[in-house]
Amino acid sequence: MKKRTIKLFLFIMFIICVVCLYKVYINYKMIKEIIKQPPIVFSARFKDGDKGTFKYDIQTKKAEKISDYAFQELSYSNDYEKIVGVVWEDRFQGLAELDMKDYTLRSIISLKDLNKCVKEVNLKEIEYDGPGVTQLRMPKYYKDGYTFFWGYYSTVICYIRKEDGKWNIRILNNTDSTGHNYFLKKEQETLFLETEKPFVENKTETGIIIKKTIDKDDEIVLVDGTDENAFIDMPDDMSKIVYYNEPKIYMYNLETDKNDYISSQYLIWQHMLYLKLSSDGRYLFYTVGDIPFFWSDYYRMNFFIVDTKTGNKVNLNRWEKGDRFYGIDW
Structure with missing residues (x-):
């Protein structure tokens, strides 16, 4: 026996x-x-005081500083050769970009000049009161200019471009609900927008995703029940939407109207914070933030990558308590 x-x-x-x-x-x-994919980039202030924009090596799990400026709300260009972000510091406030080849910084437009632009479309000016949470959100490259949410509780998406040395501004979307994320398809001027507008009456913790053609009124509800703290993401061809509905991550196919299950992520005193697809749409990078006790600190960030085809998941990193992240893209 x-x-x-x-x-x-x-x-x-x-x-x-x-x-x-x-x-x-x-x-x-x-x-x-x-590791064949472009690197993950993020801006952060670590608990040891080091602050800036960093490039993250997935294989070594190390972060390399590429700029002393923290590019908040940053995003890649379509060719992954530059990033655009918000610099919100005493030395400069406004939009700037960073060349990913030599890491040189170029200021695009200052907050002062942005405020001049928004006056033309009757938007409220933004005031700078010191480093911290920016009220200029999610800048992205679009056509020959840039788009962004104007204001912290954003309902307006603006598009600016320079013509004959002068900045022109156009409002692409203005809703009655705060926008969480947006994606633009320049060929057809199609906008996908995630808002906090409840899909079901008296159920304010979930939002909807709408599709509309710019300058037209048509709106189509595509997906409901996205997590209140999570952003959606879309591949470059904008044929799918990846989103989190606790405890599962789904990929919604716009052409077949089908939801495909990717993986599960159970949250215990945590929030899903970022969802970012790889350039080929095969892999999904996401972050889970540990909620601090009595909200005494910032989220403690955890990095994950999951294969959207096999569901295999890798836990890349768990950062230190006190590390603060301002923006991430992949």
Whole structure:
């Protein structure tokens, strides 16, 4: 009886070892494929006082500083050669971009000049009262200019471009609800917008995603029930929407109207904070923030990557308490 028990124990241990080794091998293969993608970029202020914009190496799990400026709300250009973001510091406030080849900074437009622009479309000016939470949100490259949410509780998406040395401004969308995220398809001037507008009456913790053609009134509800603290993301061809509906991550196909399950992420005293697809749409990077006790600090960030086809997941990093993140893109 004793020998049978020992044999059973050894067999179980053997199975566990095989499963663990297989998991390590799968993760290794997955990382080898992922590193072919452009690097993850983020802006942060770490608890040791180091602040700026960083490039994250998925293989070594190390962050390399590429700018002393913290590019808040940052996003890549379509060719991944530049990033645009908000600089919200005493030395400069406004939109700026960073060249990913030599990491040189170029200011695009200052807050002062932006305030001059928004007067033309009867928007309220933004005042700078020191480094911190910016009221200029989610700048993105669009056509030969830039788009952004104007104001912290944003309902307006603006588009600015320079013509003959002068900035021109246009409002692309103005809703009665705060916008969480947006995506623009320049060929057809199609806008996808995630808002806090409740899909079901008296259910304010969920929002909707709408599709509309700019300058037209048509709106189509595509997905409901996105997590209140999570952003959606879309691949470059904007044929799908990836979103989180606790505890599952889904990929919604706009052409087939089908939801595909990707993976599960259970949250215990946590929030989903960022969702970012890789350039080819194969992998999904997301972050989970540990809610601080009595909100005494910032979220403690956890980095994950999941294969959208196989559902295999890798936990990349768990950052320190006190590290603050201002923006992430991949």
